[in-house]
Amino acid sequence: xxxxxxxxxxxxxxxxxxxxxxxxxxxxxxxxxxxxxxxxxxxxxxxxxxxxxxxxxxxxxxxxxxxxxxxxxxxxxxxxxxxxxxxxxxxxxxxxxxxxxxxxxxxxxxxxxxxxxxxxxxxxxxxxxxxxxxxxxxxxxxxxxxxxxxxxxxxxxxxxxxxxxxxxxxxxxxxxxxxxxxxxxxxxxxxxxxxxxxxxxxxxxxxxxxxxxxxxxxxxxxxxxxxxxxxxxxxxxxxxxxxxxxxxxxxxxxxxxxxxxxxxxxxxxxxxxxxxxxxxxxxxxxxxxxxx
Numbered sequence: 001x002x003x004x005x006x007x008x009x010x011x012x013x014x015x016x017x018x019x020x021x022x023x024x025x026x027x028x029x030x031x032x033x034x035x036x037x038x039x040x041x042x043x044x045x046x047x048x049x050x051x052x053x054x055x056x057x058x059x060x061x062x063x064x065x066x067x068x069x070x071x072x073x074x075x076x077x078x079x080x081x082x083x084x085x086x087x088x089x090x091x092x093x094x095x096x097x098x099x100x101x102x103x104x105x106x107x108x109x110x111x112x113x114x115x116x117x118x119x120x121x122x123x124x125x126x127x128x129x130x131x132x133x134x135x136x137x138x139x140x141x142x143x144x145x146x147x148x149x150x151x152x153x154x155x156x157x158x159x160x161x162x163x164x165x166x167x168x169x170x171x172x173x174x175x176x177x178x179x180x181x182x183x184x185x186x187x188x189x190x191x192x193x194x195x196x197x198x199x200x201x202x203x204x205x206x207x208x209x210x211x212x213x214x215x216x217x218x219x220x221x222x223x224x225x226x227x228x229x230x231x232x233x234x235x236x237x238x239x240x241x242x243x244x245x246x247x248x249x250x251x252x253x254x255x256x257x258x259x260x261x262x263x264x265x266x267x268x269x270x271x272x273x274x275x276x277x278x279x280x281x282x283x284x285x286x287x288x289x290x291x292x
Contacts, residue, residue, distance in 0.1 A: 003143040006031055010099045016060035019106060023056075031143060034135055035106075037113035044123055048204025051112045057201035058105040058194075065193055066098055071212065078216035079189075079223060081264045087189050093146025100149055101190050104156035105197050107136055133158030155184055156194050163195045163222050171250055174241045177222075178229045188226040192219045221256025224263055237277035238262050246278060247285055258284050 005027060009018035022028040029036040038051030049057055064071040066088070076084050090097050111132035112125045133154040140150040162180055166172040172180075184191050196215050200207050228236045240259060249255045261284045265271045271280055 003031060006103075006143060007095070007099070010102045011096065014063060015102050016056055016063055019056055019059060023052075032107070032110075032139060034110050034114075034139060038109070041113045041116075043112075047202050048206065049201065051109055054201050055106050055109055057204065058108060058197040059102055061197035061200035062102050062105045062193065065197065066101070074212065075216055075219070078220045081260060082189070082223065092152055093149040095145070095149050097190065100153055101156070101193055104153045104160075104190070104194050107132065107153070108157050108160045108194055108198055110157070111135055129161050130158050152185070152187060152190075155187065156191050159183055159191060160194050160198055163192060163218070166222065171240065171244055171255060172225065174225075174229045174239050177225045177240065181226050181230060186230075188223060192222055195219075217256060220260055224256050224259040227263060228259055236263065237266050237271065237274050238281060242278075243281060247281060249285070254285065254288055257288055 005022060009015055009022050012018040019028060022031075029039075035052060035055065038055060041051040043049070043051060043054065047054060065075055066072060088097055088101070092100060109125075109128060109132065111128040114135075115125045115128040115131050117124050117126060136157055137150060137154045140153060141147070145153070159180075162183070166176060166180060181188060196219055199215055200212070203211065225240045228239045230236075238259070240255060243249050243255055243258055247258070249258070258281050262271070262277050262281050265280055266277065271277050
């Protein structure tokens with residue numbers, strides 16, 4: 001079981017405040033010494049906080065995403081086809097999945113100070129995700145975390161930038177999405193929430209409701225693409241590649257929204273053939289374009 005003080009903080013209703021209290025008592029970086037290097041470590045101008053405060057702000061963001069307020073309601077609405085509670089309600093090695101998501105959030109940028117380089121007048125943190133994941137593979141078992149839970153948290157840290165990389169050069173191919181799902185061992189939604197919290201913490205007070213809505217749409221897009229390439233359950237009638245080819249979609253919000261609508265209809269048995277799925281996809285796309 002995870003160290004008592006850390007577990008108590010991460011399961012508190014306001015876990016970000018509980019972690020800050022641990023830090024004020026000098027206990028947070030005693031438990032996880034690798035976090036100390038982030039204190040006062042200034043980041044590029046896009047970031048509002050230093051590295052340590054950014055990590056703690058990401059936990060505050062997760063608290064609102066997983067809470068019972070407006071952020072949680074909006075995320076659930078964007079992912080209405082997902083059983084949110086079932087997806088996030090389990091345990092790994094006796095630790096609630098939501099607790100592990102919070103732990104990954106406070107650790108997601110732990111390796112930034114260790115990987116910082118300056119080039120062309122710009123501060124960069126190459127491979128800080130993979131390096132941070134490896135650091136925590138060594139640290140977390142010392143805090144009592146089991147092997148499977150450690151592996152999950154390390155993966156969430158390692159791949160927290162992958163969602164953005166998926167669409168860096170346009171719509172992700174099914175092959176790229178399938179590799180993404182495999183690398184995460186299927187834990188796509190936890191990773192997307194950590195990634196979302198990272199984005200929310202980056203801008204600090206400059207983060208707006210419009211930013212949040214775009215993040216929700218992006219989470220929905222990646223989750224829908226991940227489901228469409230999954231080998232579990234019934235094979236999807238359409239994949240992201242199908243929509244890109246048949247409807248000349250380039251990715252982003254429209255692709256995610258159309259794929260989600262087709263997915264829901266297939267689950268509800270409203271459509272059962274590829275022909276019906278394409279017809280529905282065209283209809284949904286026309287409606288979305290007319291609304292823009």
